[in-house]
Amino acid sequence: HQDAAAQVARDKAILVASSGQINTLDPLRSDYNQTNVPANALYDTLVVFGKDNNLVGRLAESFKVADDGKSIAMKLRAGVKFHDDTTLTAKDVAFTLDRLKKLGVGAASLIEGYESTTVNGDLDLTINLSAPSALFLPALCKIYIVNSALVTANAGDNDGQTWLQSHDAGSGPYTVKSFEGQAVEMVRFDDYWDADPARPEGLVLKRVDESATKRDELSAGNLDVGLFLTNRDVVALENDPNLTASWFNSTLQAEIIFNTRVGPTADPRVRKALRLAYDYDGGLAAIRLGKGTLANGALPHGIACRPDLPPARRNVEEAKKLLAEAGQTNLKLQLSFQPVWEQQKQEATLFQANLRDIGVEVELVPIAFPTYLASLSDPKTIPQMMLLEDFAQYPDAGIMLMKGYKSDAIGSNRSGYSNPEVDKLLDQARVTVDDAARCDLYKKVQEIIDNDSVMLDMYTLQRSAVYRKAHVDGVGPTPQVTPIALSGLRLLAK
Amino acid sequence: MSRARSYLWFFAKRLGTVVFALWSLGSLVFLMIKVIPGDEAQIAAGPDASPDQVALVRQRLGLDASVIVQYFRFWGRLLHGDLGTSITTFQPVLLDLERTLPSTLELVVVAMLINLSVSIPAGLIAAARRGGRTDGLFRVLAVILGGMPAFWLALMLQYLLAARYRLLPISGQNSYGMEPPRWTGVPTLDAIAAGNMASLLDALTYIVLPAAVLAVLYSTQIFRALRTSLLGVLESDFIMAVRAKGATERRVLIGHAFPNSINPVLTLAGTQLGAMIGAAVLVETVFARRGIGTYMFNAVAQKDMYAVLGSVLFIGAIVCLINLVVDVLQIVVDPRIRAAQFGRS
Amino acid sequence: MKLFTLDSVCKSFAAKTGNPTRVLNDVSFDVATGETLGLVGESGSGKSTIAKCMLKLLRPDSGSVVFDGIDVPNARGAELSRFRREVQLVFQDPYGSLNPRMTAGELIAEGLLVHGLEPNGAARRRQAQHLMGLVGLDPDNIDRYPNSFSGGQRQRIAIARALACRPRLLVCDEPVAALDVSVQAQVINLLQDMRAEFDLTVVFIAHDLAVVRHLCQRIIVLHRGEIVEQGSREEIFGNPRMPYTQSLLAAVPIPDPVLAQRRRTAVQEA
Amino acid sequence: MSLAPAIRMRTPRVKISFQGACVSLLIALLVFAALFGPMLAPEAIYRSDILSSLQPPSAAHWLGTDDQGRDVLWRVIVGTRTTLLSAIAIVTAYSLIGVAVATIAASGPRWLDEALMRVTDVGLSLPSMIVALGFAAALGPSLQSAIIAQSITGWPITARILRNVMHQTMEAPFVAGAHVIGVSRWRLMTRHVLPNSLDVLIVKWTSDIGGTVLILSSLSFIGVGAQPPSTEWGAMIAGARGYVSTAWWTVLAPGIALAITSVAFGLLGDMIQAWRDPSLRESR
Amino acid sequence: MMMQPNPAGRPAPVPGEAPLLSVDNLCVSIRVDDRSVNIVDGVSFSIRRGERVALVGESGSGKSVTARALMRLERRMKATGSIVCDGRDILKLSDGEMRRVRGGTIGMVFQDPMSFLDPLRTIGDQIAETLRIRGVSRRDAERKALHILDELKVERAAERLTAYPHEFSGGMRQRVVLAMALIGDPRLLIADEPTTALDVRVQDQVLALLDEISRSRGLSVLFITHDLGIVAGFADRVMVMYAGSVVEDGDVYSTFAAPRHPYTRGLLDAVPRIDRDSDRLASIRGTPPHVFARPQGCPFHPRCDRAFERCVIERPVLRELGGMRVACHRPEPEAAR
């Protein structure tokens, strides 16, 4: 009978397998995808991006940016309950933002410029900024509101980071039952303000790194949803009658970032030549199995405010000519990559072969992500070329450009790119409240960047999810959660 | 010297060795971590953090102090039983270990049980039939299995037994809904504690393949050591004396040869336990089990210094403990060692 | 003339547990030039320990060991070198006492080499062959390794090796104990011949009293690290004074059934 | 005890001949592959040809192609050099360290011996895999750092074993004999003690190569050793891991090569041991 | 057969009584390189009830192998011929029956008592084991063990039962080994150099003990040694072995007085004597041959001063000669008596 009971529970649950270590459930770390995915099921945000990449309220019933751009007035939804049955108020919002500012880690980097929150009433508040910023409001889509009373009660000596690592203080549709690093087990919160009985009673997010294992578990029926499978495995599973393999557009972009400061890649002509060497179509077809769109510009498809640039193309002759012009013969370069990512490894090898065609020898240098991050603090230590998959925290051109290309964004400006003109345009955009005008500035910046060949943008990738046809519904991403939003999952009625 | 005092002296000496070992270990790892390129503060602050934020974090983690100061702080905390706090999970490392280690220990202990329950009978049979066909077969098997890369074997068996023929689960540690209430964090133990047979069976189906794969290499080693040791002992004079009393071969083997051969096997099994904890990472990655291997691997990858230090020290302590137990066992088994350590009994 | 003097030598070994055990207790004796001194005692009585102290293989806890004016425990440099040349040792175990990875020739000539007595390799080899002939080995076997020789032959190699440097004193620690009777007789005879040939002073350690009686002019009886009795062969065997010596002698079996029977009846009557 | 050596040597020769022939053949093949494989291999195995990836075994590619379209058989053959050379380098390096430590410990004063052995204890008390993981991470994940890590972690066992053997040897009467003859300390250690203690090391050196090959590939497998696109076997298996069910040849081939190598060297070690140590032979 | 007066008061031989042990043409061989080598090469002898026979010979002559063959303890060797003990042919017994003979009909004492005791078991355990194997209860077996240690004059025997071998001195250990052999009440005791590892004084005690016990129990003893002194004091009869065969067999008095085989003669002359001075020892030249290199013809001929052509070609058989048995083509002259 225990087996039977277990089977019943299993039928009412959805098991999701994802990749990578989940360090913490503390929504503070929503900048890491491994945390953002479960946090999205446990917490709510004030605003979210809607269908057309426009911001809509979630916990916020309404919001309005002041004309000077220095404050935002907000009214909260009434009757939202936290999991411990207390009601969400403006105090909780203030607490959440203050905590982030105080700790200064993780998602705090998204809301730079936050000054304070004025609580005007239970559901009424004003957020004050130190300077006008067009970047602030969209960032709120990644700020999960925590239960101030609960976190205060469990603050410990680090503002609740220890406690929140394995507990939740949210108002989301699920609440944490257990968390062991390799798996988060969640149960449905029945008092959720947006309750839906079709949500599964149990929701498990497991870490299974190996794509093949996920593939086998899915075919065996042990998993309901599989994320981060290699494209090859997903395509293989498309034939399984019990499974559905879905592809979603995303903001994930595969790219090779050049060091624009030192070495041969400091020369734009060399960078341009390298860009002309890669076999974009071959890579997309053979490695990504066609699941993506060739890149045209620095920012991934699916983001607003992109100029209409021509997609990158391979042109060996032109590349050789450019190299000759730059006086670079017998060029030897290093390409850093993270060998843990199967497909990136293949791309690295492919690029190596492509460059041989234009007479450039490439040494492949495996690198661990922390080492890479550390190298960014000084342009001189940035790898000559780094192969990465990068994605937008949320689909806003401003934040990506600001972090990625401004000369003072040390640490996140991964090419060491420094262009006064770009800096000026971006500063201007920051204080431009008018959306259209800001958009034009962003487009201009992107054109400059593309012309400078700061990176080799390969393609914007599709993300996939494979799930059990007869069991699961509602599999899909939202702009702030990829590859899928757990909160959207539903059980299919039998 | 009195008996009690020599016992005390024995343990004091062993303890001294253990402390020295742990100290050098900790210092070594500390040094190593400091050599690793990569900035802990940057990782703690997040990939998009601004330089100011990173500096703030650096200060809060005490990473702005000189290495020497950090070193002493580290030991100071350690003496208070604090292994430090992970910079990625914000958990006390001890807590993280408490979550991950039991699972590894379960794997290792089950593997050791499989190891011994296969290798010892095989060793005894081979020695009893030395030169015979069974002996030859066992030896060939031992050679071949001993050369198998564990991770490769794990992959192949996982594919064949689990993915292809679905005889065993593919990965993980429990089926959904079968988890026993968490008490020790060891599924099998917890199931036993909860008196839940179904859950125990479930946990066993999950552990048997990983443990068996982990056991293979080590059981061939024990088999060979036991066989060699037994053959040596069986050649020795006192065995002839036992035969001259009219003892059966069974009695000779089990009653006399085996106890006299156990010493090298004990020592080997002791070192193996330590090595198995290390090798568990291979099996854990293939079977997607939680465990100290994966934890350490992550910690190293994220330059989570205290997590690495803590795990290494903890594993070191466990290994030292195992060595101590092996020492004590040898003393229990062999009256000569007993006499050498504690004088006449 | 006194060649070797031991005076009040004491030696203890640290036991793993408990107090150190005293193995030599105030042992004093001299070895006169040209004599053959026998050292007898039961197993564990300290015979080998004395030999080791004499050869600077062990350092006595107290007391002095002097060889021909050399303070043995503290000798170094040229003095030590002379000591090492002039005092040699033959061991009991013919199997363990020869380095299995050196040929007979290398073994025998090693002393000549390390003391620089014969820098020329060919000459060394000739001398080794000469010595082999002297101790009754076939010089053609010079390039064979020890494990292809029998026990008695190895003991001959060991003796040749000891004699290579023309020592003045030879310490033999039970050199025949491991050998068969027939071979034992050969080695004893060889030792006697060599003693004459090389004009050696010999300290002969044994527990076989019959061999000692046969070989030694003066005998020291040891018991538990102390000298019980010492005297000439005639004194010890003809008229032992100490009860210990008497009991020792009485226990030695005599290969003559009639005498043995007579002795047994005497004991039964007593 | 007093068996003549002549007989001892004759006894086992017949017994091992078949096994011996197999092992010799295997070792010869491996050495050949390591020496000449990279020279004979087609250049194509170093570059990716995505379009012909994962082809099953055929006349053109006897063991099929991998995910980058490279010939698996050739990669396995070329990998012999990487794997074998690394393993030999590692074992040699730590054996040398071990010999040095053991010699110093055995010939030096007591306190030094004691201190060195305590340090060795520490080295022994940590699973080498864990240390290797740390070291490899410290120096960045690469074949070189895996080699360095293993060289550094391997020596304690060698040092301990050798030191114990040397101590035993030093107890042997022939050492005292050499001492009495006036042999210098240096000659004593190098001519008398070491040669009579090294047997165990030669055996260990050989059989350790097999074990080291396994550890090295394990490290590569979990991503801290050789990195793709290196032809190291463990890295090849790691890279092919996802294709166990769809393209079995990519995983099977390097795995079998690994197993064969470690078995061959293990057996070679056994043979040398049996040859050098008569006590292990059938007739005692 | 001419008999000496029986000074020790041993039971006189009963004429016509079947010997306790009779060995006929015993060969023990071992396979080396697919070739079979005889280590023991056609040995025949018998032992009467209550008789003590000494087996002497140089190292490697095959004494121990013979002794073990009597108990079928050499597992890798093949024995042919016949060994009839107490009416049963040992070589034809099943393994189960053989186990009953071991420790039951025949007891065995070994040379090095330390290496012949299991270091991990208490003395009491090991002595009692002989009986425990035969189904005797633990209590009874231990009582019997205690009794036998008392008989062997072990002081504080009760305490000693719980001690381990390493806590005993050499002489004590040898008594324990003796007790192990005697507790099963054997008819024949095979003692393989039981005193070689002991000091003379302890040897003396152990021999006296053995003498006393064998007499009181009427035991037959096969005593292996290479010490001719012990033979003279202990045995009724002596057999001399050389290179795997018995070369001389006779009662101690006649043999010691006038050995007929040159080898025996040589042995006796080579022994230095405690009771008289000698200038130079007579020695036998050469060394005993290795088992695998035994010469053709008489195995002793390369070392023999009396050898002539026939010795090189023909191997002498053991033949009756003046009340003794000798295997020599040209025996030493009989004693003029």
Ligand SMILES: Nc1ncnc2c1ncn2[C@@H]1O[C@H](COP(=O)(O)OP(=O)(O)OP(=O)(O)O)[C@@H](O)[C@H]1O
């Ligand atoms: N290195 C040592 N450490 C501890 N005890 C020792 C050591 N060497 C000798 N002894 C002890 O000293 C005592 C005397 O030993 P020694 O070897 O001198 O005796 P011996 O008279 O030569 O005996 P044997 O006749 O057996 O050779 C013995 O009890 C022995 O156990």
Ligand SMILES: Nc1ncnc2c1ncn2[C@@H]1O[C@H](COP(=O)(O)OP(=O)(O)OP(=O)(O)O)[C@@H](O)[C@H]1O
């Ligand atoms: N298991 C064996 N394998 C090969 N040869 C053996 C074996 N056992 C004994 N021998 C050989 O058989 C010969 C006779 O051995 P045995 O032990 O009977 O001699 P022994 O007369 O008892 O000598 P010792 O006086 O040394 O005890 C020896 O040369 C020995 O090397």
Ligand SMILES: [Mg+2]
């Ligand atoms: Mg001695």
Ligand SMILES: [Mg+2]
């Ligand atoms: Mg014998």
